[in-house]
Amino acid sequence: xxxxxxxxxxxxRLKWALALPPTAECPDxxxxxxxxxxxxxxxxxxxxxQKLRVLPEVQSVHLVAVTAESSVEAITRxxxxxxxxxxxxxxxARTQAEAAVSQGRRLRCAYPQPEHLxxxxxxxxxxxxxxVSPPALVVGAGTALTVDAIDGDSRHLGGxxxxxxxxxxxALLARAPHLRMPxxxxxxxxxxADDTAPAVAMAPWQAAAGLIERARRRLELQCGKPPAVLxxxxxxxxxxxxxxxxxxxxxxxVLHGLLQAAVRD
Numbered sequence: 117x118x119x120x121x122x123x124x125x126x127x128x129r130l131k132w133a134l135a136l137p138p139t140a141e142c143p144d145x146x147x148x149x150x151x152x153x154x155x156x157x158x159x160x161x162x163x164x165x166q167k168l169r170v171l172p173e174v175q176s177v178h179l180v181a182v183t184a185e186s187s188v189e190a191i192t193r194x195x196x197x198x199x200x201x202x203x204x205x206x207x208x209a210r211t212q213a214e215a216a217v218s219q220g221r222r223l224r225c226a227y228p229q230p231e232h233l234x235x236x237x238x239x240x241x242x243x244x245x246x247x248v249s250p251p252a253l254v255v256g257a258g259t260a261l262t263v264d265a266i267d268g269d270s271r272h273l274g275g276x277x278x279x280x281x282x283x284x285x286x287a288l289l290a291r292a293p294h295l296r297m298p299x300x301x302x303x304x305x306x307x308x309a310d311d312t313a314p315a316v317a318m319a320p321w322q323a324a325a326g327l328i329e330r331a332r333r334r335l336e337l338q339c340g341k342p343p344a345v346l347x348x349x350x351x352x353x354x355x356x357x358x359x360x361x362x363x364x365x366x367x368x369x370v371l372h373g374l375l376q377a378a379v380r381d
Contacts (some may be wrong), residue, residue, distance in 0.1 A: 118175040125181035168198035211238040217245040239373030251343035258349035284320035325358040
């Protein structure tokens, strides 16, 4: 059985990995090593083609994309020219009303119109349930801060979307440029700032942590037990130490979810 190629095209980077087939030692599909490239600049496609050409032949190619379709089309052409696959073309992941996850569970989407839930968020939920048992709070900390809740029966309860850390910071300075002063954050281990620049720099981090903690408490009340808290995205590792609750950083949740889609749908 051949592996399957999984690609996660985000706002700034393309990440990819092979879905490795079951073996005697590991009886389920598993995620191989993850590689990534920033998809900006003229060198991106040649560099991607070079890396893809050394991959083994795959059974199929699976993609989730949250960026412009023009980028998807360029990457599609690059993959067609560089990847050896039994099944030509890209299989695009989509948000569904319901989908299988590990241990016989089924994840159910809270949105009446599932297509309104971003596919990356949906796959992060599927990936989370491949790693932990519900209930779970799934946080994406990148360009936006997304928080999604799953109850003990694997039902998605809904979520929240907030500006990401950098966006919060820059939005305030755009509306109040007089706050743009020399200096910066003294470090995320501090809470109170003693000047304007660090006050502006530190507050978005604390706002993100506060939202996550409030959402966790609400989910615990609804479920009657503490949820697992999983964080992904570029700011996840820096937010985790700010939380006053246990949390684990899982940077490849979307790829874990894409793996579930590739082998279970």
